[in-house]
Amino acid sequence: MTAPAPPVVPANSSEISGLIETLHAAGQRLEELTAGEVDSVTNRQGRTFLLRRSQDQLRQSEAAKQAAILNSLPAHVALLDTYGRILSVNDAWRRFASPHVLHGHGYEVGLNYLDLCDGVGGGEAGEHDGQPDARHAARGIRAVVNAEIAQFSLEYACLVAGARRWFLMTVTPLTSALPNGAVVMHLDVTERHVANDRIAYLNRVYAVLSGINTLIVRVRQRDELFKEACRIAVADGGFRMAMVALADPVTGCMQPAMAAGAEGTDAASLAQVRHGFAATEGALVGDTMSARAIAQRKAVVCHGSLEGVGGMTAAAYAEARIGAVVVLPLFVAEGAVGVLVLYACEAEFFHAEELKLLSELAGDIAFAIDHIDKQERLDYLAYYDVLTGLANRSLFLERMAQVLRGATAGRHRVALYLIDLERFKNINDSLGRPAGDKLLRQVAQWITVFLRDANLVARVGPDLFAVMLPQVRQEGDVARLLEKTMKAFVEHSFHLGPNELRLAAKVGIAVFPDDASDADALFKNAEAALKKAKNGGDRYLFYTQRMNDSVAGRLTLESQLRRALERQEYVLHYQPKIHLATGQLTGVEALIRWQNPRTGLVPPGDFIPVLEETGLICEVGRWALQQAIADHLRWRTMGLTAVRIAVNVSALQLRDRGFIAQVQAAVGVDALASSGLEIEITESLAMDNVAASIGSLLALRAMGITVAIDDFGTGFSSLSYLAKLPVDTLKIDRAFVIDMTSGAQGLALVSTIIELAHSLKLKVVAEGVETAQQQSLLRAMGCDEMQGYLFSRPVPRELLESQFLAPAATQPMAAFTASTVRP
Incomplete structure (x- = not known):
């Protein structure tokens, strides 16, 4: 038988x-x-x-x-x-x-x-x-x-x-x-079986065709089309695998865009098929199935021996239970956009009837691709400016409305700038519209590159651009970004053939929620501010006069602070630190002061925040470090008590990659310089990036510099992290010292901090000591040192030298009474 x-x-x-x-x-x-x-x-x-x-x-x-x-x-x-x-x-x-x-x-x-x-x-x-x-x-x-x-x-x-x-x-x-x-x-009965198989095969193909036709009615995105088409092929058509590969618009190479395998197909087999196809079929050269399918504009079938097809061996196909492969070209408007590849378990699956239906199926998928592309084009035209590729007014307002919702939840401000190009109409009329279009594209590209986020920019008029600042922390941020942008813009050269152009602009600004509570109103108010700026000849104007006045004052202050560094108007004042047990002077803290030649000594709260906002604190902080070292070496030379000087370091300074090198250069002027320097950083700064902080602090201590944690108790630091930090001193924040005398809880908290510091072998300094009661309690709890108005306010260098560093002034001062200095 x-x-x-x-x-x-x-x-x-x-x-x-x-x-x-x-x-x-x-x-x-x-x-x-x-x-x-x-x-x-x-x-x-x-x-x-x-x-x-x-x-x-x-x-x-x-x-x-x-x-x-x-x-x-x-x-x-x-x-x-x-x-x-x-x-x-x-x-x-x-x-x-x-x-x-x-x-x-x-x-x-x-x-x-x-x-x-x-x-x-x-x-x-x-x-x-x-x-x-x-x-x-x-x-x-x-x-x-x-x-x-x-x-x-x-x-x-x-x-x-x-x-x-x-x-x-x-x-x-x-x-x-x-x-x-x-x-x-x-x-x-072989012929009967063959006929039944053919009917079954055709029914499977009909099922796929029906599923695809249903799909293309509802699908709206390419990825969804390809994903569902592959899924239908394996789920309804019983194919072992299905894949869609698309032609790269630049190289023309076919790259797999989506693939699916029948239930039980492992990810490795699917990945092998995709990789093999990309390696051998993608280039569309030679006698590959994809190349022949596109050249002949018809399906190409391979069954029987699959050795080498799609970069895979016959054994690999057998292991994947694949007996036949068909590649169907996808054409849109006479151009090949990709191929549909189907893998069948049966070696003799693809015959004339099946191929006829599958070719119809490929045509339906190509039609869907064309339809989606056209719909995407319509959507693009509805939301984007065709000339520049930026968002148009409609999309920009949608984006801004979303940003405003986030700002409401986050309780921060949002700024809107409307930038109108000056003299653009003259350029357009004299050089022609094509040149004007080219210039607009260059301007759009420049703004996008400068701001580093195309989602924040839009073209909302013929020569009008909108820019959004999604998070305003300080009022000065708005004007600062604008000043920086406009300065760079007017200095940039745009090229139109042999012509080199420099442009100017007028800007109208509105701020949420100060000027409006929704995107449409904010945009209208920015337009009103722009109109007023153009009529009045101002470079830019805010919608509200209060903001104009505030920004003008802030910009003036920034300019003065920059000149103050050049004119050496910054000075250091020193606040002494006293040993609580012996009354000995143990060190001083250097504090930056601004001696304004017109108004006199400016309070720190009026200019230090501006230095930090503008980044000037890095330059001023570097000066303070160098000046403190110079003063310490001066005291040594003069035979005065050369106590260690503590210098505060801001977050911007510590995060600067060149900070350690700057300190090394500063102490490198003298072998004894590092022994007279202590670096103070806040607890919150130390905890911000513990790993980076540890590295920086270790480098400082390796130079012989001591490290103190300032304002301890306000940063919610983890004790496990605190134990790892290479520091020498903890400074108890002034707020805890004040609360110490108001109740048992405050006293217990300070006592706990002191005990904690001593258990970690750290010295403790109490800040802001103003009363004898506070001094007495701190001494009783074993606090090591104190500083505050009880003993002395911050004083100029000359006064420090004469009253605290001179040999006659260094005797023990156990009772801070008559000797207390209060300038």
């Missing part, structure tokens, strides 16, 4: 069974009439006939007729006796059996067919090599012979000459009496 006869036209199995049943009935009737015992008979005229000879002749005639009928049947037919021995076979059986299993003299008539079936084996082995379950067949034959069932049938597949063929085996009784034999037929 391993191979069929040459291709024949299948017959109806019921018709064959009917003919064989007629032969059985005729033979049985003859036996019933004569019982095989009558030798002769005489007719009415007395004539004698030899019945046995006639009977033999009749039997031979009937046998010949029976053989002729059986031989005319396309099925392979064998008659078995009660024991399963082959009594007779037809020619079809002989043609099938001779070159295969039942070879031998007489085509094995007399062979026990049941023994043959029992010996073949079955079950898993039979299924594995394509044979039927022969033991199951033997059981069926025995059941028919023993009249346990009326008939038995079994459909099976087997390989014949390397081709897969399907057969229907039927078993019917040889006679109606017992004991009985059987008629065994094997009918080739």
